[in-house]
Amino acid sequence: MLGIGIFSIGFYQVDYLLQQRAQSVLPAMLDGQTLQVRAVVDDLPKRTSNGVQFNVAVLAWKEPQRNVIQSALSGSNTMPAKRLSIHWKIPNPKWRPKNTNHSEVLIPEIIPGQVWDLSLKLKVPRGLKNPYGFDVEQWMMQQQIDGSGFVSQPTPKLTADSVWSFKILIAKLRYQIAQKVIHSLGEKAPYSGVISALVMGDQQAISQEDWLVFNTTGIGHLISISGLHVTMFAAVGAYVANCLWRRTRLPLKFPAQKFAALVGFISALLYTFLAGFQVPAQRTMLMVGVVGVYLFLCRVPKAFDIWWWALGIVLLLDPWAIFTPGFCLSFGAVAAILYAMPPQEDAKHTDIDLIFLEKLKKSLTEAVRVQAVVTIALIPLTVWWFYQISLISPFANALAIPIVSFLVTPLAMLGVLLPWWLGDACLWLAHTCFAILAWFLKPMAALPWSIIYAAKPNAWLLAIGILGVIVVIRPGPILNSWKSRLLGLLACLLLIIPKSWLMGHGISLGEFRMLVWDIGQGSAVLIQTKNHTLLYDTGPVSGNFDPGKRIILPFLRASGIDKLDQLAISHQDADHVGGLVSILENFPVKRSIGTIPEDHPLQQQYVKHHVTLSPCQAGHSWQWDGVEFYTWHPHAGTTFEKKFHTGKPNEMSCVIEVRNQHHSVWLTGDVEKRAEQEIIERLLQQPDQLSKIHQRNIVLMTPHHGSKTSSNPEFVQLLDPNIVFSQSGYKNRYNHPHPSVVALYQSRGMQLLDTNLTGAQRWDSQQSLLKHEFFRK
Numbered sequence: 122m123l124g125i126g127i128f129s130i131g132f133y134q135v136d137y138l139l140q141q142r143a144q145s146v147l148p149a150m151l152d153g154q155t156l157q158v159r160a161v162v163d164d165l166p167k168r169t170s171n172g173v174q175f176n177v178a179v180l181a182w183k184e185p186q187r188n189v190i191q192s193a194l195s196g197s198n199t200m201p202a203k204r205l206s207i208h209w210k211i212p213n214p215k216w217r218p219k220n221t222n223h224s225e226v227l228i229p230e231i232i233p234g235q236v237w238d239l240s241l242k243l244k245v246p247r248g249l250k251n252p253y254g255f256d257v258e259q260w261m262m263q264q265q266i267d268g269s270g271f272v273s274q275p276t277p278k279l280t281a282d283s284v285w286s287f288k289i290l291i292a293k294l295r296y297q298i299a300q301k302v303i304h305s306l307g308e309k310a311p312y313s314g315v316i317s318a319l320v321m322g323d324q325q326a327i328s329q330e331d332w333l334v335f336n337t338t339g340i341g342h343l344i345s346i347s348g349l350h351v352t353m354f355a356a357v358g359a360y361v362a363n364c365l366w367r368r369t370r371l372p373l374k375f376p377a378q379k380f381a382a383l384v385g386f387i388s389a390l391l392y393t394f395l396a397g398f399q400v401p402a403q404r405t406m407l408m409v410g411v412v413g414v415y416l417f418l419c420r421v422p423k424a425f426d427i428w429w430w431a432l433g434i435v436l437l438l439d440p441w442a443i444f445t446p447g448f449c450l451s452f453g454a455v456a457a458i459l460y461a462m463p464p465q466e467d468a469k470h471t472d473i474d475l476i477f478l479e480k481l482k483k484s485l486t487e488a489v490r491v492q493a494v495v496t497i498a499l500i501p502l503t504v505w506w507f508y509q510i511s512l513i514s515p516f517a518n519a520l521a522i523p524i525v526s527f528l529v530t531p532l533a534m535l536g537v538l539l540p541w542w543l544g545d546a547c548l549w550l551a552h553t554c555f556a557i558l559a560w561f562l563k564p565m566a567a568l569p570w571s572i573i574y575a576a577k578p579n580a581w582l583l584a585i586g587i588l589g590v591i592v593v594i595r596p597g598p599i600l601n602s603w604k605s606r607l608l609g610l611l612a613c614l615l616l617i618i619p620k621s622w623l624m625g626h627g628i629s630l631g632e633f634r635m636l637v638w639d640i641g642q643g644s645a646v647l648i649q650t651k652n653h654t655l656l657y658d659t660g661p662v663s664g665n666f667d668p669g670k671r672i673i674l675p676f677l678r679a680s681g682i683d684k685l686d687q688l689a690i691s692h693q694d695a696d697h698v699g700g701l702v703s704i705l706e707n708f709p710v711k712r713s714i715g716t717i718p719e720d721h722p723l724q725q726q727y728v729k730h731h732v733t734l735s736p737c738q739a740g741h742s743w744q745w746d747g748v749e750f751y752t753w754h755p756h757a758g759t760t761f762e763k764k765f766h767t768g769k770p771n772e773m774s775c776v777i778e779v780r781n782q783h784h785s786v787w788l789t790g791d792v793e794k795r796a797e798q799e800i801i802e803r804l805l806q807q808p809d810q811l812s813k814i815h816q817r818n819i820v821l822m823t824p825h826h827g828s829k830t831s832s833n834p835e836f837v838q839l840l841d842p843n844i845v846f847s848q849s850g851y852k853n854r855y856n857h858p859h860p861s862v863v864a865l866y867q868s869r870g871m872q873l874l875d876t877n878l879t880g881a882q883r884w885d886s887q888q889s890l891l892k893h894e895f896f897r898k
Contacts, residue, residue: 135440147202147268152245153852155273157183159238160205161284164292165299166231167325170665172210175231176266177239179203180284202267207239209272229279233292236282241270247851249639250880250897253508253577253679254672263441291394295321298395298537305536305545312555316533316548318344319525322396334559336507337566339514340521348405348451349526351389351396354534355409358388382413400435400442401451407431408455424459428452446506450499457498458491461594492518494594497613501586504575504616508678513571521558528554576620576681589613620681626651629887631747631781635820636676637882639896640668642826642850642857643696646788647676648779653686653745657777657788659700661850669700674707683709686745689737690715690723691774691790693766698723705730714741714752716773719761736760737775739803751778753800754792771825772796778814784886785817787840791825797836804839815841818891820884823847823866823873827858832865844891846874846882 160177167174179202209228245268248257261267299317306313314326322345335341362384366377389406396402411430415422432452435442442448496515503510511517529551536548565571578586589612592605599606620626628634628651636647643661645668647654660668677685688710691697704710705726713734717723727734736759741752754776759765766773774790792800804811821842824831826849845866849857858875866873876882880897 236280238278244269305548334566338517339511351405354392355385355389359385400447461494574678575617577679635884639876639881651746655687658697661696662699669703688713692770718766786820789824794833797833820844829859
């Protein structure tokens, strides 16, 4: 009955929260509208390469927009979008009006608690939808962000109003701590962001290069407010309270042990808020609280009782926490330690008789076993969330845990708490200690065997891995059961065996699979045959967004693809080469074709990474596993010489046809009408080829994202495709796909399938069937 009751409470809690989120999210009718709002900054701002991003709580929508808002809400009195994510960008000098004052271009310092009058172009919660990709919409729901706003004219005005709440007070305190760290260490200190992260969980200032080192060495869990840090803070608070309380007569009225537990919990609670209420900190704070409650009730809790209570309360407060890696890894690591090394009833009696060296030996042995238990126990979850395992992690953690936990973190905390030069000295020492640690970590991360990648396991393979973990780390003497433990370890290692060895890719000879990514305003398409892979274009360049690192590489690794047999770059435009450098740097590429001029900087990237680049030429073809690849454009004599690249790059796009017995897919890049006319002439000169093409079901990538400068009616009529798709950004400024192009295909009985509406598209050519899946549900 208790279980049914808990399940019912959880079910109704989730239902209630979903209704609340649905009511507060920005209405679709306000998407793209420019409205004026008064709002208070309620979180730490984040500097970006072209401006600043911060979150605000909406105080009021200005009067002139009341009619628009009421229309969007269909007469409801509910205020739309209680919380917004604001993007304030520095205008591009090319688009900036000539009469703009310099003061209007600079963005002032954004501080939590400030109240601003903002003119915002609104956007509903929306992100790219790709397999194994980051789900922005789900993240915004978890963060209780109801929409986005982009600052527009007139220039925002800072008001003299003040708004106070506990959340804003904590945000102000976090801001002051961040400023103290920057002021003490200087903006050029390489690890000032790490110090801020250790003190208050703010990881914004940590560079991507440093994160790569931390994740490769497996110490990323230390570069945040971990459970150990909260425990240390609670323990210090409890110890000080206990010492002070015992110096008075108050223990006669209220036991010092209970008072210390109360202060320890309050310390953990305050530090958890200071850390941004992250899940690992929540878990530790709640476990400290549960221990305190048992102490007040004069009962001795079982270890797993504490764990279960903390788990239940976290999920009750935030049911969506279960979809975050921090939740799974934090609770999983503690559960593994409690299961593998249960508390011994007679531990207090046996330790008294041990001499110092024996105690030290025992402590070191237990520390090594804890590290081994956590490392092995988190293999399945790490592969599930990150598609990789750090082999160097046990050694890096053995070095980093004591330095970060017992030197860097305490010194950083003291540096924030102590005044004047004492605080500066402590922060400087913390930074120096971490810099020395990083000096050792970087060569570890550079080792070729430091990390291995593995495909994301399916449910049954994950279950086998977890069962293997249970067998390996179970309590008891290791030597007495080493055979069964070794068997369990082998079950865990099934997770890192290439996926194709166990179950293949589900593609037979003569078949192929095409993935059309939801990549924004750009192009990236993956073609897989039974044993080979082609990547066509690498997505757009967009600020700090790297489609190679954020979308393409995660998919390749999660899918168990270990190399690219061919990388095709249609042409040199930025919306097609955005992820090229990161792919060349981080993934094996056997060869590449493209139309990139000889003086283009990307040519040097190919030389640097020892990848052969050949010009794309009409008539070039090859076969993989019963699937033919044929190049239709540019003309056969094209090279990288400048004389071939004097016109528009779009007209030089590499056009590749992928065909088997039943289907023909055309990847067209950004060809425009002149290039389309050249392709028409080549098709008409090869009537046998054209006849074979028409015997297949034709899938056409709409040229140039559906621009009105492409999709020549003669070209479309000659190919006569059965299916057309395009890739474009949500409400892009080019108006792609153009209404006239959409109408052209509709007149021929076809719906233009744009990734902006469908999300990523997966097409499977299986004999005569062409199966599809769209990822925006």
